[in-house]
Amino acid sequence: MITFRQIYHLLRRNIINQRRGCMRFARMILSFLLILFFLPAAAFGGCPISIPEILSSVETGNAWDVAVAGNYAYLTDRDAGLFVVNIEDSASPATVGTLGTPDEALGIVVQGEYAYIANASAGLQIVDISAPSDPQIVGSIVMPGSPAVADDVAVSGSYAYVANLYQGLEIVDVSNPVSPTLVKSVSLPQYSASVAVSGSCAYVACRLSGLEIVDVSDPLTAHVVGVASIPGANDVCLSGAYAYLTDDAGLRVVDVSDPAHPVLVGSIETPGFASGVYVSDPYAYVADSFLHLQILDVSDPTSPAQIGSSNTSSFAENVIVSGSVAYVACSWGGLDLIDVSAPSSPFVVGSQSFPDMSSDVVINGNYAVIASSFTLVIEDVSDAANPITVGWISLPAPSTGVAVSGSYAYVADYDWGMLVVDISDPSAPDGAGMLATPGPAAAITTAGDYAYIACEGAGLVVADISDPVAPQLAAVVDTPGIASGVTMAGSLVYVADQAYGMHIIDVSNPLSPVMMGSVETPGLALDIAISGSTAYVADLFSGVAVIDISDPASPIFLHSLEIGAYATDIAVLGSQAYVLNYGDLIFLDISDPVLPVSLGSLGLGDELYGIAITPQYLYVTGFGYLRIVELCKNPILETITLLAPANNAVLPAAPTFSWIVDGGSRNAFSVEFAVSPGGRIWSTFEDLHLVITENFWTMPAAIWNRIPSGIWIYWRVQGTDRDQTAHVIIPSEEVWRFRKE
Numbered sequence: 224m225i226t227f228r229q230i231y232h233l234l235r236r237n238i239i240n241q242r243r244g245c246m247r248f249a250r251m252i253l254s255f256l257l258i259l260f261f262l263p264a265a266a267f268g269g270c271p272i273s274i275p276e277i278l279s280s281v282e283t284g285n286a287w288d289v290a291v292a293g294n295y296a297y298l299t300d301r302d303a304g305l306f307v308v309n310i311e312d313s314a315s316p317a318t319v320g321t322l323g324t325p326d327e328a329l330g331i332v333v334q335g336e337y338a339y340i341a342n343a344s345a346g347l348q349i350v351d352i353s354a355p356s357d358p359q360i361v362g363s364i365v366m367p368g369s370p371a372v373a374d375d376v377a378v379s380g381s382y383a384y385v386a387n388l389y390q391g392l393e394i395v396d397v398s399n400p401v402s403p404t405l406v407k408s409v410s411l412p413q414y415s416a417s418v419a420v421s422g423s424c425a426y427v428a429c430r431l432s433g434l435e436i437v438d439v440s441d442p443l444t445a446h447v448v449g450v451a452s453i454p455g456a457n458d459v460c461l462s463g464a465y466a467y468l469t470d471d472a473g474l475r476v477v478d479v480s481d482p483a484h485p486v487l488v489g490s491i492e493t494p495g496f497a498s499g500v501y502v503s504d505p506y507a508y509v510a511d512s513f514l515h516l517q518i519l520d521v522s523d524p525t526s527p528a529q530i531g532s533s534n535t536s537s538f539a540e541n542v543i544v545s546g547s548v549a550y551v552a553c554s555w556g557g558l559d560l561i562d563v564s565a566p567s568s569p570f571v572v573g574s575q576s577f578p579d580m581s582s583d584v585v586i587n588g589n590y591a592v593i594a595s596s597f598t599l600v601i602e603d604v605s606d607a608a609n610p611i612t613v614g615w616i617s618l619p620a621p622s623t624g625v626a627v628s629g630s631y632a633y634v635a636d637y638d639w640g641m642l643v644v645d646i647s648d649p650s651a652p653d654g655a656g657m658l659a660t661p662g663p664a665a666a667i668t669t670a671g672d673y674a675y676i677a678c679e680g681a682g683l684v685v686a687d688i689s690d691p692v693a694p695q696l697a698a699v700v701d702t703p704g705i706a707s708g709v710t711m712a713g714s715l716v717y718v719a720d721q722a723y724g725m726h727i728i729d730v731s732n733p734l735s736p737v738m739m740g741s742v743e744t745p746g747l748a749l750d751i752a753i754s755g756s757t758a759y760v761a762d763l764f765s766g767v768a769v770i771d772i773s774d775p776a777s778p779i780f781l782h783s784l785e786i787g788a789y790a791t792d793i794a795v796l797g798s799q800a801y802v803l804n805y806g807d808l809i810f811l812d813i814s815d816p817v818l819p820v821s822l823g824s825l826g827l828g829d830e831l832y833g834i835a836i837t838p839q840y841l842y843v844t845g846f847g848y849l850r851i852v853e854l855c856k857n858p859i860l861e862t863i864t865l866l867a868p869a870n871n872a873v874l875p876a877a878p879t880f881s882w883i884v885d886g887g888s889r890n891a892f893s894v895e896f897a898v899s900p901g902g903r904i905w906s907t908f909e910d911l912h913l914v915i916t917e918n919f920w921t922m923p924a925a926i927w928n929r930i931p932s933g934i935w936i937y938w939r940v941q942g943t944d945r946d947q948t949a950h951v952i953i954p955s956e957e958v959w960r961f962r963k964e
Contacts, residue, residue, distance in 0.1 A: 286552040288375075288499075290333040291545040295319075295355050297338050298558050299328035305340060306558075307355045313548055313560045322358040324348055330375030330386070330417070337361075337400050339383050341373035347385055349400045364403045366393050379420040382406075382442050386415040392427050392435075394442045407445045411435050421461040424448070424482050428456035428468055436482045451477045451485035458541070462502040465524050469497035474509055476524045489525040493517050499541030499552075506530075506566055508549055510539035516551055516559075518566045533569040535559045537597065537617050554597060581844035583635075583666075583833035587627040588916065590649050591835070591842050593849060594622035599634055601649045607840055607851045616644055616652040624666040624833075626674065631655060631691045633674050635664035641676055643691045658694040660684050666709045666750075668716075670867070671879035671921050673697065673733045675716050677706035683718050683726075685733050700728055700736050708750035708761070713869035715739070715775055717758060719748035725760055725768075727775045732875060742778040744768040752795040755864075757816040759800055761790040767802055769817060784811070784819050794836045796854075797862075797885035801841055803831040808843060808852065825852065838887050860887030860944040863955040870959040877927035880938065881919040882955060887944040894920050897937045900958060932963045 286306075290297045294311040305328055307320035325345035332339050336353040346365035350358050366373050368390035375386040381398040391411030396404045412432040419426045423440035433453030439445045455470040464480040465488075474497060476489035496512035505522035511532075516539055518531035538554040547564035563569045581595040589605040590613070599622065601614040619642075624635035630647035640660035645653040662681025667674055672689040682702035687695040708719030714731035724743035730736045746765030751758055756773040766786045771779040789805035800811040800819060808831070810822040833844040838860075841852040866881040868874060880894050892915040893908035907913045907920065930936060940955040 286540060286554055286557050287327075287329050288331045288541045289543055289550045289552040289558060290331045290338065291543055291550055292333040292352075295352075296550050296558060297331055297333055297352065298552060299331045299340060301327040301329065301554075304328045305331070305338065305350060305358055307352065307358055308558055309355070310548075310550070310560065313562070316558065316560060320354075320356045320358050322350060322360070324360075325363075329373065332376055332378050334378045337397075339376045339378055339397070341376045341385060343372050343374075344370070346371070346373050347376060347383060347395060347403060349397065349403060351400075362397075362399075362401045362403050364395060364405060366390065367405065367408055374415065375417045377418045377420045377425070379439075382439075384418050384420055384425045384439070386418040386427055388414050388416065391415055392418065392425060392437055392445070394439065394445055396442075406442055409437050409445050409447065411437075411447070416456065417458040419459045419461050419466075424479075426459050426461060426466050426479070428459040430455060430457075432456075434459065434466055434468055434477055434479075434485060436479065436485060438482070449479075449481075449483045449485050451487055453477070453487065457497065458499045460500045460502045460507075462504055462521075465521075467500050467502050467507055467521070469500045469509060471496060473497050474500060474507060474519060474527060476521065476527060478524070489521075489523075489527050491519060491527040491529065493529070498539065501542050501544050501549075503544050506563075508542045508544055508563070510542040510551055512538055512540075515539050516542060516549060516561060516569065518563060518569060520566075531563075531565075531567045531569050533561050533563075535561075538619070581832060581849065582622060583624045584835045584842050584844045584849065585625050585627050585632075586835045586837055586842060587632075587646070590646075591849060592625055592627055592632050592646065593844055594625040594634055594833070595844070596621050598622075599625065599632060599644055599652060601646060601652060602849060603649070604840075604842070604851065607853065610849060610851065614646075614648075614650045614652050616654065618642060623664065624677075626667045626669045628669040628674075628688070629691075631688075633667055633669055633688065635667040635676060637663045637665070640664050641667065641674060641686055641694060643688070643694060645691075656690075656692040656694055658686050658696060660686075660696075661699060662706075665705075665707045666719075668709050668711050670711050670881070670919075671877070673730070675709050675711060675730065677709040677718055679705045679707065682706050682720075683709065683716060683728055683736065685730065685736060687733075697734055698736050700738060702726055708748070710751045710753060711867075712753040713867035714872060715869075717751045717753060717772075719751050719760060721747040721749065721763075724748050724780075725751060725758060725770060725778065727772065727778060729775070731872065740774075740776045740778045742770055742780050744770075744780060745783055746790075749790070750792045752793045752800060754795045754800075754813060755816060757813075759793055759795060759811075759813070759819070761793040761802060763790060764788050766790055767793065767800070767811065767819065769819060771817070781817050784821065786811075786821055792832070792834045794834045794841075796836050796838065796883075801834060801836065803834055803843065806831060806845075808834075808841070827852075838884065838890075859947065860890055860942060860951075860953050861885045863892075863940050863942050863953055865940065865955050865957055865959050868959075868961050870957075872961045873964055874961055875964045877922045877924055878961065879919055879921040880940070882940050883918060884942065887942070889916075889945045890942050891916055891945055892918075892920075892940055892942040895939050895941060898934060900937055902937075927963075930963050935960045935962050 296308045298306040304324040305322040326343040330341035338350040340348040342348045349362040372388035374388040383395040385393040392409040394407040414430040417428040425437040427435040434451040436449040466477040473492035499510035507519040509517040515535040541552045549561040551559040583594040591602040593600040603611045632644045634642040641658045643656040645655045662678035666677040674686040676684040683700040685698040687697045704720035704723030718726045746762035750761040758770040760768040762768040767784040769781045787804040792803040798814040802809040807824045812820045835842040843850045862885040868878045943950045
């Protein structure tokens with residue numbers, strides 16, 4: 224397995240310039256490796272470091288920063304805004320107030336009766352917190368420049384100092400909180416991620432340059448006086464004559480007694496990705512991403528030493544300490560309260576967390592693999608009436624799609640591309656690899672040695688996953704719209720491209736995909752299901768668009784079936800299609816492919832996101848839940864229809880054979896081959912003693928290499944339902960053929 228450093232630096236090289244990916248260098252960096260490493264045993268005064276279980280949670284879904292004042296913690300949640308949490312009883316924190324903000328709530332500081340929030344493109348938001356249960360925005364100001372992203376904020380006296388990610392430092396007069404006024408902009412190298420103020424200087428952590436020191440003795444004439452080169456700087460905290468910075472590798476200590484000549488005097492690597500830092504002499508507390516909270520002894524700033532650590536509910540983003548409690552903002556878990564009275568053995572005393580949305584699901588044997596916001600969750604669904612969570616792993620960004628091939632799950636993780644998770648042990652999924660994609664990864668499917676990823680503005684990305692630990696970019700096909708959905712049938716990939724409809728791409732040679740045909744739909748194409756020569760598109764605002772794909776080079780839009788305005792996902796099995804329309808599951812009869820008929824609907828709750836289907840059950844994900852819908856009890860296997868490789872295909876490499884079935888609850892298959900329609904049969908069951916339980920099988924290279932080039936090989940699939948008393952053998956409806964190049 225590749226090391227954390229190799230994985231991280233691979234990611235860093237590929238996506239440092241991605242959209243918004245540079246915020247603290249990451250939206251959420253590498254939390255998907257939550258279980259990849261464990262902290263080594265250590266001792267301080269003979270006492271081993273303790274990593275106890277978390278006792279309780281209050282979730283926010285995407286916590287970013289935290290400030291503490293009196294009996295309250297003020298937590299920013301990138302997606303939801305501000306949460307005010309009563310921390311009087313550390314073991315039972317409780318949310319008492321919330322406030323939505325115009326954009327992503329990032330850095331926060333509290334002074335007096337006001338909270339100051341860095342609110343991304345919405346600039347600085349000033350919030351009256353005199354009534355903690357009813358926080359109210361009383362003033363705001365947008366930052367100058369384009370793009371302008373307020374990433375962090377510090378307040379000193381009558382001024383707020385805002386880290387404007389792409390521009391530098393903005394100084395705002397907040398003497399009148401209702402009417403803040405910009406008084407000075409100081410241009411700095413990208414990316415200004417964090418700011419702290421001490422005395423007459425502001426200290427800015429810049430991703431590209433390091434520590435920028437700005438003289439603010441006169442805010443109207445603020446200017447840079449010194450720089451300490453620490454590329455990758457994420458956060459900064461001042462204590463005495465020292466600035467403490469986190470960067471990609473750990474903690475750096477800079478002597479700033481002479482602001483014009485800062486000097487790096489000490490450093491220590493942390494086991495994870497050092498994100499936030501807070502110093503309360505003689506200790507520094509580091510929010511260390513997937514390796515949680517690290518406690519460092521900095522009594523000698525030139526030689527910091529790790530003395531303790533504590534587990535957190537998820538990806539530790541920022542930290543502040545008040546008294547004997549550390550308050551950690553965890554991107555997926557919310558707010559964790561950790562007793563640090565004994566720094567060598569801290570322990571979690573309470574936490575506050577909030578639910579996440581589940582965006583996609585795929586069924587793998589007896590397990591449902593769910594892309595659930597910042598988590599990949601594995602549910603045992605062998606007893607459909609009582610699904611059980613058996614494993615999970617944290618992810619660095621909101622997951623939007625998932626596919627499974629063999630022992631690996633391939634996750635479309637939006638800003639962070641494709642993540643590969645080893646699920647060979649469902650109870651302990653393990654980060655295995657990653658691939659940065661040129662655009663946000665929205666949806667994914669796999670076939671053989673390749674993954675096909677819908678990457679919004681970048682189009683279709685083809686990834687070589689022959690080595691799951693080190694996936695490689697194989698090809699990119701740009702599409703004119705926003706690629707949001709992807710499905711595959713045979714050697715063709717179908718991409719839902721929102722306002723530009725559907726595109727058909729030939730991937731018979733995955734290294735050189737070819738755009739074959741396109742067709743517009745009335746709404747926004749989000750997802751596609753294929754049945755024979757017809758494509759059914761979940762077409763937002765329009766319903767279901769029906770498209771004739773008998774000629775892939777010239778697909779024809781036939782008509783739309785109006786089922787509601789919010790069709791977002793679709794699946795097909797046999798003669799029925801199933802469509803998610805906001806909170807409803809819509810059933811369609813597609814026995815006449817060009818004239819589907821609505822059979823009715825089933826309300827499943829608000830905001831349905833993902834759907835997977837087996838002959839017996841539908842699995843639907845929504846905001847914080849998985850719904851399992853029984854379709855029929857022990858249906859009988861009736862038909863097997865071949866899908867890929869396409870009939871008469873000429874293949875350059877070992878193919879993945881796939882098929883769809885109508886009926887059956889626990890099917891088993893065999894793929895059979897012959898050199899002539901009536902010739903001697905070679906069978907995966909008889910000759911390899913292999914029972915195939917999925918609707919696909921990839922031919923091993925050892926077998927492929929024995930097939931001579933230029934001759935036609937005929938193939939079919941046979942199957943049986945193992946739940947039936949009489950094991951009736953059902954052959955595929957057709958016999959297809961292929962030829963090796």
